[in-house]
Amino acid sequence: MDRGGNDFLGEAESLLGWWRDAGVDCAVQEEPRDWLKPAPAPAPTDAAESGAGAPRGRSGRAEPVREPLPDQLPLFHDWLKASDALPYAAPHAPRVCPSGDPASGLMIMAAMPSVEDCAAGTMLSGDVGRLFDRMLAAIGRSRDTSYIAGLSCLRPAGGRLDQAGATRCGEIARHHLGLVAPKAVLLLGDACSKALLGIGAAQARGTVHRIATPAGEVAAIVTLPPDYLLGQPAAKALAWADLQLLQETLA
DSSP, X not given: OXXXXXXXXXXHXXXXXXXXXXXXXXXXXXXXXXXXXXXXXXXXXXXHHHTTTSOBOTTSOBOOOOXXXXXXXXXXXXXXXXXXXXXXXXXXXXXXXOEEOTTSSEEEEESSOOHHHHHHTSSSOHHXXXXXXXXXXXXXXXXXXXXXEESOSBOOGGGOOOHHHHHHHHHHHHHHHHHHOOSEEEEESHHHHHHHHSSOHHHHTTSOEEEEETTEEEEEEEEOOHHHHHHOGGXXXXXXXXXXXXXXXXX
């Protein structure tokens, strides 16, 4: 009898526990109650919790507050190396950070590191890099007398920038340009041109553009990226015309 009673009490306690987990908080209630009605959200305790004063997008929802970007180039370099706020940042994801001389007057921006670049730790490596070095030599420059960076120092999965990532990378690149303040920047390919000029490379070529930065305007020339030229050798004549325009701008 005792054993049966204990079993009954255990089953009853188990059943009551199940109902408690389901949200039933009393056995009998005089007033009718809608048990399926969602519980009211707790009132915010202050303006920070409610999002008051935060910037809002077109949907009216509060946008996340972004950390301020470092306002000195060495600190910005450190930020690129370590920040998890960068688009496409992930644990152990390789980063290919800027190289060369930021005081050279010439900044060159590629879209992102290739798989080969990630392995080498250098932007524009391998066969692409050898062609790129010849392009620089043709205008009397080298990697040591240029400053080379990626629109993104991380390679996204699939090797393509999505719209949100490209927009944020463009904002970061504009800040980067302001810190370096080169005499001119050479943008390699479509992704860089769209992120910083709002138009594709085919439309942007042949013109000296002006990119607004926090430190003032920077002259920009767009050309075809070396990886494209490897597959389309006939397009090298177009790239040479772009490099001559770059020389005139730097003169």
